[in-house]
Amino acid sequence: MEIRIGVRDVAREVTFESDSTxxxxxxxxxxxxxxxxxxxxxxxxxxxxxxxxxAALGYVEIGSPEKGRVGFGSH
Known part of the structure; x- marks a missing residue:
């Protein structure tokens, strides 16, 4: 699932995929x-x-777990 974190006074989000629920x-x-x-x-x-x-945490957006990918993945 995708996690997006907003950090105060930083224009870009921290975005990454996680296997956590x-x-x-x-x-x-x-x-x-x-x-x-x-x-x-x-x-x-x-x-x-x-x-x-x-202390700099602005927000956290937690995506839903992936249901499956379409295409040629190596998973």
Whole structure:
């Protein structure tokens, strides 16, 4: 699923694909914000880590899980 994160005072969004469920992403973000963590840490679908400063978080748009791709994918 696609995750888009808006960061304050930055014109471009942080956009990446993740294998996490929408509930997992929501939980990670809520936990980081409620605990006063300096960073929000999320995993992309390639095994990479995306770090966003919690204080600069503008918004998070969590896409729905993909139903399947059309075309010649290697999945």
């Amino acid at each position: 929408p509930e997992q992403v929501r939980s990670l973000i809520a936990e980081a914000l409620s605990s006063g963590s300096a960073l929000i840490e999320l995993q992309d679908d390639k095994g990479g880590t995306v770090l966003v400063p919690a």
